[in-house]
Amino acid sequence: MRKMEVYKIRSSKKNFDFLPVFLFVSSILFLISCGKGKNDETDLSDFIAFDKSKLGIEVVDQNLGIKFFPPNGWELKQSSLSRKVESRGTTANPGDNFFYQPVYLFFNQTTGGLLSVGKVETNDTTLSKSARLNYYKGLLNTKYKSNDLTVGNFIHSKIYFSRFKFRKEKLISFKIIFENSTGDIIQFDYTIPMDFLENADLSIKSSVGSIQPM
Missing domain, CATH: 1.20.5 (Single alpha-helices involved in coiled-coils or other helix-helix interfaces)
Known part of the structure; x- marks a missing residue:
């Protein structure tokens, strides 16, 4: 106070x-x-780090419009994940849904840590491109509010990031969402068992800090 x-x-x-x-x-x-409340958006400027020893091999993707490093020891796997539907759970209109399509999947055999990276799209043609991100953020806030959700924002490399942190059973998840230079919604999903969060914390923050626009 x-x-x-x-x-x-x-x-x-x-x-x-x-x-x-x-x-x-x-x-x-x-x-x-x-x-x-915990769901109030806060400044998360300290969520990024710059320890190169905690990073793996750089990924450069023209389609996503970004380049980044996964955490060190998180190996690239074949992305067999199908697109995931994100909805409020109460709407009967499929056009109100958002779809997350992972393009990359990284897995750490020791900790069980998982990172997926991809685009978020919607079939709702009534939403302007500038309104999609805010609508999607509201959707995530509603969907995960009962999972010990905390929401925050930070700016890095001229990108405005939003972070959604929540718990599901014994797992901690970080959804990092932002817009690329063409206005597409990009999402990074970091998931780690709570027992390994302390050890993986700097690696995850360094990975987030490595995200750069093309």
Whole structure:
């Protein structure tokens, strides 16, 4: 909570008037600070790192419009993952759905860590390209809000990133989403067992920090 300093006021009348106002403002600030939930978006500037020893081989993809490094020891596998449907779960209109199509899949045999990278698309033709990202972020927020979800943003390499962190059983997932230079939604999915999160933390942050636009 913001520190507030109270100065003595010479006039007894002014001091009398000031006290209720001070108490009222203090109460409001307290309620605001206590009312902030985990789902409020926060600054995550410290989520990126730059340790090259924690990185694997560089990937350059013209179609995705990015280049990046997976975490060291996370080996490239054949991406046999079919596209994943992301929906609010209550809509009867298939056009409201978003589809995540993984292009790359990296797996760490020791920790069970998994990274998938791909594009997010939608069949909803009523959404402008500029509105798709915000709509998709709202969808993810609704879908994972009961999974100890925290949401935050950070800027790196002139890219505005949003991070969705949530728990599913004994796994921690980080969805990193952003737009490439042509306005396509790109998604990085990092999933790691909670028992290995501390050891993999710097590797994941360094991988995120390696993402660059083409």
